[in-house]
Amino acid sequence: MNDSFSLFDGSSAPESIPMPDAQVRFMQAFYRPPVSGELMDRLIHDILWRQETIVLWGKPHLQPRLSAWYGDAGSSYAYSGVLLNPHPWTDTLLHIKQDIEQAAGHRFNSVLLNLYRNEQDSVGWHSDAEPELGSMPVIASLSLGETRTFRFRHKTRKDLKPVSIALTDGSLLLMEGATQKFWQHAIVKEREVRKARINLTFRTILRRK
Template structure:
């Protein structure tokens, strides 16, 4: 499987543009779009509660929950499709993931602001594996200590992005809003909660 390695200081970043075949990616996008129990929850941002600018669902092994931005997520049981993607990702990364946060970006107004996946429950150097289905969106990175260090990747339908090593200590990432017309996008992010 073809991969692209990005040589960023203080980070390990791998991108697999063809992780899934077009046929499989198309099937999964349509099935997940219809069958996931999508929710729009409020998050705390700078002391205010606002609706998340995307729809979400959380899947995990029994007994695991996840908290971020003041949200306590209660998990759904892994569906057959999400479990299959988890196993395929585990085979490639040799990491056992136990959660999956799924986001639906309905159009260019839906987004995710600058952040790092650095919650204590993820461990010291978490591996974050992110599968993209649907519309192509620009995923951006910036170094926390050097404002001149920036990178972006156009996340393709059926692709897998892996962030690991010390990346979450030194880099932030975002999926910004865009005025371009973009198709809906589903993102499945696998993590291991300690």
Template sequence: MYDLFSAPTTLEQLTIVDGELAFAHQFYAAEYATDLFHELLNTTPWRQDPITVWGKTHLQPRLTAWYGDKQSSYEYSGLALDPYPWTPTLLAIKHAIEELTQHSYNSVLLNLYRDQHDSVGWHSDDEPELGSSPTIASLSLGETRRFKLRHKTNPMQKPLTIALSNGSVLLMSGELQSKWEHAVPKESRLHTPRINLTFRTILR
């Protein structure tokens, strides 16, 4: 048997203005993180939905699945999502993330980046049902991908890039969603699949 968690399992606060950002490089040990990746890859009912951005509708450049409590429906980019019920694996991950971040969540969006061509464009998670200062915890499994942030209104603020590695957790909170945008860009070199789980709290 191996440990589920790597030591230390504390979040390191990252320096940023207009928001709060924290990172745990390897919350889950690599072997266990890889096992979780393969389980979720093979058991999740992945879907590719059309979304509307800037008045244009197109298929999302990645696959997704939405899970959560019964009343945690979510809408973004013209897409309305009703949650699948929690699985035992996702509940176990949720409880571990809640212990790490000292915050409770009632939903999670799973994103599957199949290769280097899959991505998510510049956006903020600022939908009304998330509240004015949402806390969002992001767990990465599989391939390392670049996570980029840029300030919405202050061009003098230097953009940030964080390598989200297998088993890592990024915590975004405070004013971050109202002041910053983030993206996972396409890559030029070959990338194997990555799964990202973003735990959220839907307010009703």
């Protein structure tokens, strides 16, 4: 893989997924093999992974996955009792960011990476609605490696069925508009054996005035 040119050719665009009170777009093959596999290998070895301790219901718990936070200087991020200060961008992350900004039509200044090591790693129901993300954040989620099911559920409308999306290797999910205000999302533990998966969620941290 050559670092001197964009990895995404821009020949296609994410397609809209019909969801009330949300703006969600999805692209099945944003990156294709062998590029997706090469990116996965680079990130596994180059990223400074760690297992964070979060606070739930007043008690500390180890997150069931590894994570890392990268971004511009000053783009700190806090959730569930964890304060993340950014590591400097790597060349690989900057190339991926540039490609995703082209597809999303939005600029990002940070990225949260999660490494799901196996079927027991997960993330519970939540919305990315922290104040530093703004009222209508744009979040771009890139998946590499094993396919995992991404689940949406509406916060108040029980008449709406949950929405499930298979996040395949190299796929890109864009969540925009009021999505975080009205919907929660999760990746639950699974019974079947799953290999490793990396998820990169690009975000824009607003500067505090």
